[in-house]
Amino acid sequence: MSTVVKTQKRDKKENAKLRNSGFIPAIVYGFELESQSIAVNEKDFVKTLREVGRNGVIKLDVDGKSVNVVLSDYQMNILKGQMIHADFLAINMKEELEVNVAVNVTGDSVGVSEGGMLQQPNREITITVKPSDIPDSIDIDVSSMAIGDTLTVADVRDKVGYPISNDDDFTLVTVSAPRVEAETEETETESETEETTEE
Numbered sequence: 001m002s003t004v005v006k007t008q009k010r011d012k013k014e015n016a017k018l019r020n021s022g023f024i025p026a027i028v029y030g031f032e033l034e035s036q037s038i039a040v041n042e043k044d045f046v047k048t049l050r051e052v053g054r055n056g057v058i059k060l061d062v063d064g065k066s067v068n069v070v071l072s073d074y075q076m077n078i079l080k081g082q083m084i085h086a087d088f089l090a091i092n093m094k095e096e097l098e099v100n101v102a103v104n105v106t107g108d109s110v111g112v113s114e115g116g117m118l119q120q121p122n123r124e125i126t127i128t129v130k131p132s133d134i135p136d137s138i139d140i141d142v143s144s145m146a147i148g149d150t151l152t153v154a155d156v157r158d159k160v161g162y163p164i165s166n167d168d169d170f171t172l173v174t175v176s177a178p179r180v181e182a183e184t185e186e187t188e189t190e191s192e193t194e195e196t197t198e199e
Contacts, residue, residue, distance in 0.1 A: 004061045005044050005061065006060075024084070027088065028062060028088040028090060032090065038062065055135070069090050070134075071086060072088060072089040095130070097130075101135055102123060107141040107143035109145045118145075125138060127163060145175045
């Protein structure tokens with residue numbers, strides 16, 4: 001059975017007071033709902049978020065009505081590791097929506113085993129999916145990636161299982177050459193130039 005996170009109406013001037021009382025100021029808007037300023041109990045919300053995941057569907061009690069929402073956006077106090085504001089999007093469970101999903105790299109890259117450096121320029125992709133089918137993350141196998149290889153959305157579009165909204169050239173993973181070798185090559189080139197000049 002899903003947990004319903006209770007909300008309460010709030011005055012925007014009371015945000016600091018609410019945070020000190022263990023509540024997160026928030027806004028809820030979307031499907032069959034007018035935009036409302038609310039507050040949610042931080043402990044209850046964090047617990048529910050751990051259960052359903054960042055992209056999971058959450059049930060909010062708004063004025064006694066259970067509303068299906070997803071966490072659209074949020075703001076964090078990085079120093080305290082505390083959420084200070086949240087935006088909830090009310091959704092129609094029967095309709096698909098666009099959500100950002102984390103990209104999870106799996107496998108041991110051939111290039112990395114040879115000394116290359118694996119990098120993820122973009123750690124999320126945007127997919128279209130029904131609320132009940134939103135995955136926690138998308139797994140992408142990088143085992144075959146060698147030094148110099150780049151993995152883009154075009155390479156995984158047919159393997160993901162969900163329509164991807166990002167462009168084909170949206171870079172997900174790269175395996176670059178070791179920095180040490182690159183520095184060594186530059187040093188050797190400089191030495192050769194100096195020798196040529198002396199001759």
